[in-house]
Amino acid sequence: MTAADPSPRILRLPRRGRLLVATDLHGNLQDFRRLRDLFEAARQTTEGAAHLLFTGDLIHGPDYSLPDWPDFMGSYYEDHSGPLLDEFIALQAAFPAQVHALLGNHEHSHIGGPHTPKFWPDETRHFEEVVGSARAARYRALFAGFPLVAITGCGVAVTHAAPNLVIDGAHAIEALRYDGYEQMRLDQLDQMPPLGRLLWARRCPKAVARAFLTALSGSEGPALHLVVFGHEVVNDGFNRVGDEQLVLSSSFGLRNAHKHYLELDLAGSYRSTADLVLGRELLALYAGEPSG
Numbered sequence: 001m002t003a004a005d006p007s008p009r010i011l012r013l014p015r016r017g018r019l020l021v022a023t024d025l026h027g028n029l030q031d032f033r034r035l036r037d038l039f040e041a042a043r044q045t046t047e048g049a050a051h052l053l054f055t056g057d058l059i060h061g062p063d064y065s066l067p068d069w070p071d072f073m074g075s076y077y078e079d080h081s082g083p084l085l086d087e088f089i090a091l092q093a094a095f096p097a098q099v100h101a102l103l104g105n106h107e108h109s110h111i112g113g114p115h116t117p118k119f120w121p122d123e124t125r126h127f128e129e130v131v132g133s134a135r136a137a138r139y140r141a142l143f144a145g146f147p148l149v150a151i152t153g154c155g156v157a158v159t160h161a162a163p164n165l166v167i168d169g170a171h172a173i174e175a176l177r178y179d180g181y182e183q184m185r186l187d188q189l190d191q192m193p194p195l196g197r198l199l200w201a202r203r204c205p206k207a208v209a210r211a212f213l214t215a216l217s218g219s220e221g222p223a224l225h226l227v228v229f230g231h232e233v234v235n236d237g238f239n240r241v242g243d244e245q246l247v248l249s250s251s252f253g254l255r256n257a258h259k260h261y262l263e264l265d266l267a268g269s270y271r272s273t274a275d276l277v278l279g280r281e282l283l284a285l286y287a288g289e290p291s292g
């Protein structure tokens with residue numbers, strides 16, 4: 001691949017080992033380190049065949065002192081988006097084929113997406129001012145290499161947000177570019193282009209999700225039956241939407257006791273969200289610890 005080629009937009013995971021999936025950290029370094037520990041433990045039990053996938057929105061966190069912390073934002077934490085990225089870069093450097101992150105709308109805001117206003121009026125600019133120009137450039141290069149969709153051979157696709165868009169095949173994802181969306185409006189999903197819909201949709205009709213999975217499977221690829229994504233906070237940590245969609249909340253907006261991640265057997269076969277079982281694939285991030 002030459003420097004002029006964009007990085008692959010689809011991450012294709014192998015047919016063996018374990019895959020840990022976590023969503024929406026928004027600068028929560030404690031939760032990142034917990035997932036890193038779980039990944040390293042999974043490496044031990046799989047003789048190295050473990051993968052860790054973040055679904056995007058690693059960055060951009062709230063800025064409240066503890067007394068002002070709103071209850072709806074779950075367990076208190078301080079935003080450490082920059083250090084979190086530095087530790088992600090180090091972990092990926094140590095395990096380049098096994099540590100992955102998808103592009104979220106918050107990362108996209110730094111490389112061509114609309115600037116996000118979640119915690120600051122323009123938190124994209126705010127973040128780059130906090131970390132300084134050299135680190136901002138390093139992070140932009142990192143984000144530019146993030147794919148949009150992960151595909152397994154066990155029936156599961158992973159996206160950042162709900163895949164509420166129509167595609168006619170995997171090539172439609174591979175062809176997406178990240179630049180040129182700065183002026184995209186955020187108030188009308190149905191007027192957004194495909195990349196905007198892929199990064200911002202909070203929900204998706206059953207038929208659209210099913211068609212997305214079928215198109216992504218193609219005629220030769222592994223059959224995909226369900227899609228896992230975050231972007232939206234679900235209070236119990238996960239929410240099955242029909243047979244095709246699992247909304248997962250691993251960190252942001254939850255009390256520690258409700259945070260969940262997903263662990264898949266990449267050699268297995270999942271045909272429905274009902275095949276993702278609490279305590280087997282759906283796991284509490286802080287199992288066995290006092291709830292925070």
Ligand SMILES: [Mn+2]
Nearest residue numbers: 057104105231
């Ligand atoms: Mn998001």
